[in-house]
Amino acid sequence: MEMGLDFELVEELVCGVDEVGRGPLCGAVVTAAVILDPARPILGLNDSKKLTEARRELLYEEITEKALSWFIARAEVAEIDSLNILHATMLAMQRAVEGLHITPRHAMIDGNRCPNLRIPASAVVQGDAKVPAIAAASILAKVSRDREMTAFDLIYPGYGIGAHKGYPTPVHLEALARLGPTPIHRRSFAPVRAAYEARFDLDADFATV
Known part of the structure; x- marks a missing residue:
């Protein structure tokens, strides 16, 4: 024990x-x-x-x-x-x-x-x-x-923050790629930076359509 x-x-x-x-x-x-x-x-x-x-x-x-x-x-x-x-x-x-x-x-x-x-x-x-x-x-x-x-899980639903507490689990990484970063995501961290850049590129593509 x-x-x-x-x-x-x-x-x-x-x-x-x-x-x-x-x-x-x-x-x-x-x-x-x-x-x-x-x-x-x-x-x-x-x-x-x-x-x-x-x-x-x-x-x-x-x-x-x-x-x-x-x-x-x-x-x-x-x-x-x-x-x-x-x-x-x-x-x-x-x-x-x-x-x-x-x-x-x-x-x-x-x-x-x-x-x-x-x-x-x-x-x-x-x-x-x-x-x-x-x-x-x-x-x-x-x-x-x-x-x-x-508490953040209620503010930013869909990421599973309450379960993984922000750690880069497969669930979190998938949600990040699908939904993009929130204001509480650390943009200096590579997975967040990549998701932000992908979201920015997507928005730019829509702006040119």
Whole structure:
């Protein structure tokens, strides 16, 4: 049975930082920073991808209630398209850490690089499966972004966004080619750019008829 991470790894005033949404073709990249309370353990913390949706939702509520400080941040589609996804992710992580109402003494970042921060930071590869605070951040970021994509499914029907959350599944790619990009699609991503150019060419052909 999955027991989650060892809460003895929680360090005082150390924040964990993670992101969700680097790979999707649409929507913002969402990040979170969390400072856990060593005196209030949260059982079952784990990489958000290894948890069921129902379990993530329950842990989201527990994290936001028990953590010493937490903040969810983002970089919008326009920022992703202008900066590129890596730099937009670093910007969103920076915003998450700066949004904490308690200044951490150290930040532990999931991945192999750190954003530009005013505090010491270290990168932890696969940190969401190793560090409780990073796992907590991954849960907050994923639940927040998933809720947003479910809402977008109602605004932009036909793409299946609520199911695939913007990732380039066959269903999404087919809908993108058939319906064209929406305002929340990332035009700097190759499949979206190709669909936009195809739609533009089609409109130009109709204009000349």
